[in-house]
Amino acid sequence: MVLRERVSEHVYLFQSEVYAQVNAGVIVGPKWAVVVDTLALPEETRTMREFIARELRLPVRYVILTHYHADHSWGAYFFPGALVIAHTACRRLLDTRGREALEKVRQEEPAYQRVKLVLPHITFDTGELRLRLDPKVTLRLFPLPGHSEDGIGVYVEEDRVLFAGDAFMPLPTFMEGDVDQLVSSLKTMAKIPLENLIPGHGQVVLRGEIQDAIKSNLKYISEVRKYVRYSARYRYPGDYLGKVTVEKCGKSPALLGGVAPHLHRRNIWEFFRRRFGVYPRTSDEEEETEVEEA
Numbered sequence: 321m322v323l324r325e326r327v328s329e330h331v332y333l334f335q336s337e338v339y340a341q342v343n344a345g346v347i348v349g350p351k352w353a354v355v356v357d358t359l360a361l362p363e364e365t366r367t368m369r370e371f372i373a374r375e376l377r378l379p380v381r382y383v384i385l386t387h388y389h390a391d392h393s394w395g396a397y398f399f400p401g402a403l404v405i406a407h408t409a410c411r412r413l414l415d416t417r418g419r420e421a422l423e424k425v426r427q428e429e430p431a432y433q434r435v436k437l438v439l440p441h442i443t444f445d446t447g448e449l450r451l452r453l454d455p456k457v458t459l460r461l462f463p464l465p466g467h468s469e470d471g472i473g474v475y476v477e478e479d480r481v482l483f484a485g486d487a488f489m490p491l492p493t494f495m496e497g498d499v500d501q502l503v504s505s506l507k508t509m510a511k512i513p514l515e516n517l518i519p520g521h522g523q524v525v526l527r528g529e530i531q532d533a534i535k536s537n538l539k540y541i542s543e544v545r546k547y548v549r550y551s552a553r554y555r556y557p558g559d560y561l562g563k564v565t566v567e568k569c570g571k572s573p574a575l576l577g578g579v580a581p582h583l584h585r586r587n588i589w590e591f592f593r594r595r596f597g598v599y600p601r602t603s604d605e606e607e608e609t610e611v612e613e614a
Contacts (some may be wrong), residue, residue: 321338321363321367323335323336327345328476328480329479330478331346331347331476331479331481331518333518333524334346334359334367336361340391340521340577340579341521341522342360342391342392343519344357344365344392345483346371346372347459347476348376348453349378350454351378351454352379353378353381354381354383354451354453354459355372355380355384355402356383356384356474357384357385357393358394358398359395362394362398362431362435364395365398366398369398380401380402382402382405382451383396383399383402383404384404385406385410386471386473386486386487387407387468387470387471387485387486387520388409388410388413388417388418389468390425392485392486393410393418393437394422397435397438403442404439404441405442405443405461407444407470407472408445409445409470411440413469413470414439415437419437422435446463448460449461456478457478458476458477459477460474460475461473461474463505464485464487464509465487465504466498466499466501466502466503466505467485467492467497467502468486468496469496469501471505472485473487475512480513480515481515481518482514482517483518484509486520487502488506488509488520488525488537489519489521490523491580492506492537493583493586493587494541494590494591495586499541502541503538506534507538509534510531515527517530521576522575522576536570539570540570543568543570544569544588547560547588548561548588551592551600556600556601556602557592558601559603562602564588565584566580566581566584571584
């Protein structure tokens with residue numbers, strides 16, 4: 321259910337085999353550990369906790385949340401002695417949207433009945449926050465918005481490993497965020513000396529592939545912009561955009577366990593709405609309206 325990989329001397333990666341290849345991690349010091357994000361299902365985060373206790377034999381001092389989305393944050397309650405660190409907006413979003421979403425899930429999924437949201441104890445919204453596990457392990461936390469307004473990155477300085485959260489995924493998504501901020505965040509990542517880039521979902525990107533991976537995401541965003549602008553020439557822009565596949569924008573439909581086409585469509589529809597104020601009209605919708613009027 322959970323894949324585990326030792327990425328570097330101080331970094332372990334945990335990846336869900338069940339939900340969209342979501343990633344979480346543990347950063348290890350000599351006396352204590354830091355958890356970066358949790359996993360989507362309670363039993364998956366429990367597996368992380370058991371590994372830390374049984375194999376690493378370290379207390380968890382901090383849990384860092386890269387953003388508020390459930391698949392990255394709801395498992396923080398498994399580490400009751402830890403301080404939770406996140407963006408200031410993450411605390412607000414967990415306390416509003418997070419609570420609403422959890423109440424709905426509890427009604428449908430028994431596994432979430434015992435889940436308790438933990439609001440961040442330490443927050444920041446600008447600049448950089450630094451943590452030292454020891455003189456040889458330094459963490460730098462800084463904003464990486466775009467996928468969501470509360471996104472942050474966690475850089476393990478000595479190992480040159482970046483937890484990018486959902487600001488970097490095999491297919492960029494920005495339905496809740498801001499595409500211009502996402503472009504800026506990707507360009508920020510490109511300037512950081514990295515051995516490994518850990519995305520919010522998907523496989524670890526290795527040093528020789530990082531720059532190309534970032535360029536691929538920037539190109540995808542550029543292609544989405546282009547097609548959305550061009551679609552405005554059509555009476556039914558939704559018909560035109562419906563034919564703009566994820567492949568046409570330079571990405572594989574097999575990414576993220578095959579959900580890439582669905583996420584791509586949501587990207588395009590949302591980008592159109594933000595640019596023109598409405599979702600793209602389709603001929604099918606007009607035919608349905610004519611039938612209702614008749």
